[in-house]
Amino acid sequence: MTRRVAVTGLGVVDPFEGLGSAAESGEAAEAAGKSSTLRFFNRVAAGESAVRLYTTEDIPRAISVPAVRCAGFSAEARMGRALAGMMERFAQLGFASARDAWADAGLDLPDCSPDPAAAGVAWGTALGGLMAFERGYRDFWQHGRERVSPMSVVLGMNNAAAAHISIQLGLGNSSLTYSVACASAASAIGEAFRQIRDGRAEVMVAGGSDATLAYAVVRAWEALKVLAPGDEASAPGACRPFHPDRAGLVLGEGAAALVLEDWDHAVRRGATIYAELAGYGSNADHSHLVRPSEAGQVLALQAAMSDAELQPADVGYINAHGTATREGDPIEVAALRSVFGQHAEALPVSATKAAHGHMMGATGAVEALLTVLALHTDVLPPTAHLDTVDPACEGVRHIRGQALCGTGARAALSNSFAFGGSNAVLAFKAVQRR
Known part of the structure; x- marks a missing residue:
């Protein structure tokens, strides 16, 4: 029997967190007591921009481009130093968003925890732990070192985010990673939807994460000539979809997660259902x-x-x-x-x-x-x-x-x-x- 699929949990690493704006004080008061996801949505709905000028002093040439950073995100504050140290940034962002979505769905409560065999994760990433390997290349060729960190493999593997989500949340069903460029997260959510609809899982944590601001990545997109230009003043308005003056995309980092759940399972436990993934x-x-x-x-x-x-x-x-x-x-x-x-x-x-x-x-x-x-x-x-x-x-x-x-x-x-x-x-x- 084909099953309906409910969206019962939402989590996001908010690029507006810690980012000042003219509306911030009023928005903070209005959003008191609301979830971080809803605060993020409210700022997007208000037409605000999280784009700012991103500048580095990297060798051989500094980068200065409009970009989006999750500057207010502290992995150590969110998950502790030990666990944060086991993850590259894309996995830190992903795990934080997934754990928030899990809590938002109420599945962290003892009476609501699903059977581990019936709950899984489907995650998307285009770049994975690229930064770990970039550091290794720098160690070899720039700093003249003869070895890289022994953690490089587990930090850099593309399935690291899904693995940590599975381990930390106790998800014993499938743990799947999808990497199809910028369709990665949508594909992960869609395939998780099929898992539940077809009766192969009751609950799936699905989403995606990427940390795109590695030096080589920014320079590669720059070489492709599709990055929007801008300076400190113009950067917030640099990304202009559908506008006659649009000049290219703006790179960003972040993560978001949805908890997808068998409809009847969600109704039985009295979960809030945000929408149906149909x-x-x-x-x-x-x-x-x-x-x-x-x-x-x-x-x-x-x-x-x-x-x-x-x-x-x-x-x-x-x-x-x-x-x-x-x-x-x-x-x-x-x-x-x-x-x-x-x-x-x-x-x-x-x-x-x-x-x-x-x-x-x-x-x-x-x-x-x-x-x-x-x-x-x-x-x-x-x-x-x-x-x-x-x-x-x-x-x-x-x-x-x-x-x-x-x-x-x-x-x-x-x-x-x-x-x-x-x-x-x-x-x-x-x-x-x-």
Whole structure:
């Protein structure tokens, strides 16, 4: 029997934490007693940006680019020195978000802990523990050392985040890691959804994490000429999806996790259900390594909607992939117009990367979390800085300036379209309002 899948827990490492803003004092008072995920959502919904100028003094050349950092995150404060020392930054970020989601779902309570054999983890990362290996290369070639840390292998392995989540939370079902560039986290969530729907698990912790600001990574993206430029003053507005003046993506680091649960299991224990994960579409463009394909995106969108038994008129919000690249944004809008036809002009669409940057393998989880909260709160966040829409990106209802409130959206899609041609679309349905 096919089972319904509930979203019962949310966790995020908040890039706004410790980041000053004009609205911070009022926002902190308004959000007193609310979860960190909701505070994060409120700031994205307010059109704020976590992008700042990131500068290093690295040899042979310093880096100075707009980026998003989780500057307020302290792994030692969150998990203790011993455990933090066993993890590279991407795993620290991932474990912190997963543990928060687990607690948010109430599964850390003795009477609610699931059978370990029925609970698993599915995690996404594009880069994994790359920083551990970068330090090793520096030790060899820059510092002239003859050996690297014996911890390098376990710090650098891509499945480190999933392994720590599994061990620390006692998840004895599958422990899976997905690495498909910036579709990694969305793919992990979608495959976890299938695990539960098909009866192979009752509970899955699913999400993604990446620490993208390794020196070599930033320089590689810089060489590809797709990073948005900016200085200290302009950096917060550097990521401008769908804007005529968009100039490229902004790298970020972060993590987000969703607890997915068999619907009946969640109802029996009285869990809060944020939304229903009702569909998942995944495919490959099989056409080009880096150029997005409208046809591939159309198929992924249609597959997710079919899986969720949704018609175009049922969808009330799209969290777009929207990376702010010259080529990618118009192709995604064209795919939406193709799928939604006459409904496209009224379809609310936003790209929240303008606020939180592109976290690579983590982004799909962060955007899925924001999509869930958009349905749960009935507040659809805007694309920050979108005062003018590029004519090539017209044809949908771009959410500009202010969030849309009280639309009563019944369903929403979260898009992740990656280098390598991997496309993943998640379809959520609203179940109860805040």
